[in-house]
Amino acid sequence: MKQPVMQVGVRVGQVWADNDKRAEGRTVRVDEVDARYAYCTVLMAATPGGRTGQRTRIALERMRPTSTGYRLLADAP
Numbered sequence: 001m002k003q004p005v006m007q008v009g010v011r012v013g014q015v016w017a018d019n020d021k022r023a024e025g026r027t028v029r030v031d032e033v034d035a036r037y038a039y040c041t042v043l044m045a046a047t048p049g050g051r052t053g054q055r056t057r058i059a060l061e062r063m064r065p066t067s068t069g070y071r072l073l074a075d076a077p
Contacts, residue, residue, distance in 0.1 A: 010038050010063045013076030018046070020068050027073060028056065038063060 010033055018026040028040035037057045045052045058070070065071040 009072075010060055011076045014072060015043065015074040016040070016063065016070040017073050019065065019071055022046070026050075028058070028070075030076075031055070033060070036060060 010030060012030050012033060014030045016028050016030065018024075018028070023046040025044060026046040027043045029043050030038050030040050032039040037059055040056050040058055042051045042054050042056060062069045
């Protein structure tokens with residue numbers, strides 16, 4: 001079984017952008033972090049009428065700047 005990976009630096013209040021070209025323009029704000037996931041609010045959806053304002057859960061191992069990961073846009077205040 002795969003062990004959880006805690007990404008250093010994922011903190012409440014940060015804003016991240018989705019790097020996946022299918023979700024271009026999607027941004028999320030981190031509201032909570034546990035050992036495996038970042039629980040986020042979608043600030044800007046990738047499509048008009050998308051999931052803006054809804055909560056989503058993202059595996060911490062995806063919170064890194066790869067082609068299908070996320071990149072940090074704004075650090076926590």
